[in-house]
Amino acid sequence: MDSFKETLYKLFEGVGCRSRSIASLIVDKDGNVIGTGTNSPTCNCVSNAQSKGYLFKDDGKTCVRYLLGAKSGQMLNLCNARHAEQVAIQDAHNRGYDTTNATMYVTCECPCSLCANAITNAGIKSIYIKDKPDYDPLGREILSQGKISIHTWDI
Numbered sequence: 001m002d003s004f005k006e007t008l009y010k011l012f013e014g015v016g017c018r019s020r021s022i023a024s025l026i027v028d029k030d031g032n033v034i035g036t037g038t039n040s041p042t043c044n045c046v047s048n049a050q051s052k053g054y055l056f057k058d059d060g061k062t063c064v065r066y067l068l069g070a071k072s073g074q075m076l077n078l079c080n081a082r083h084a085e086q087v088a089i090q091d092a093h094n095r096g097y098d099t100t101n102a103t104m105y106v107t108c109e110c111p112c113s114l115c116a117n118a119i120t121n122a123g124i125k126s127i128y129i130k131d132k133p134d135y136d137p138l139g140r141e142i143l144s145q146g147k148i149s150i151h152t153w154d155i
Contacts, residue, residue: 004025004027004033004105005155007025007033007036008023008024008025008105008107008155009023011023011025011036011037011038015038015039015040016038016039016040016041016081017038017039017040017041017063017081018045018061018062018063018064019063019065019066019072019079019081020039020108021038021039021107022038022039022083022084022106022107022108023036023037023038023084023106023107024036024037024038024084024085024087024088024104024105024106024107025037025088025104025105026088026089026091026092026097026099026102026103026104026105026124027102027103027104027105028097028102029101029102034092034095034097034099034102035088035089035090035091035092035093035095035097035099036087036088036091037082037083037084037085037086037087037088037089037090037091038084038087039081039082039083039084039087040081040082040087041079041080041081041082042080042081042082045063045064045078045079045080045081046058046064048064048078048080049064049068049078052077052078054068054078056068063079064078064079065078065079072135083111083112083114083115084106084107084108085104085106085111085115085118085119086114086115086118088104089118089119089122089124092122093122098123099122099123099124100122100123100124100125101123101124101125102122102123102124102125103124103125103126103127103128104119104124104126104127104128105127105128105153105155106127106128106129106130107130107155108129108130108132108135109129109130109131109132109133109134109135110129110134110135110136110139110140110143110150111127111129111136111139111143112135112136112138112139113136113138113139113142115139116138116139116140116142116143116146117142119143119146119148120142120143120145120146120148124148125148125149126148126149126150126151127143127148127149127150127151128151128152128153129150129151129152129153130152130153130155131152131153131154
């Protein structure tokens, strides 16, 4: 598990999201890393918000949503970042790997409901998360209904 932690810390260097730094990796039953991901925008969030008529002073560091006064989880229509869990699943599939019965490791609390659905649909059997309060309680419920084992780990 320590080697997975090292890999996740290296992934942090590539996180492009100004709001949260999250990394994820998927491991097959033999312990091979088959997919990795970070939460990163697919395009420029600043120009996305400006094109929708929002006015703000960009400091180059702070999430656009926070510059506009939103709290965590609000004004997500301005966010074009893909979540680390979704990116890791797509990475594994793009590289030709089957994620059925795989294990996912993330550097955050229980994934949101969108990611929980993606994890369930990908056939992942277990997930290791930070021991923190859930960001989106529905995420845990979806994982539980999908019979995905949820474990906590110290990362």
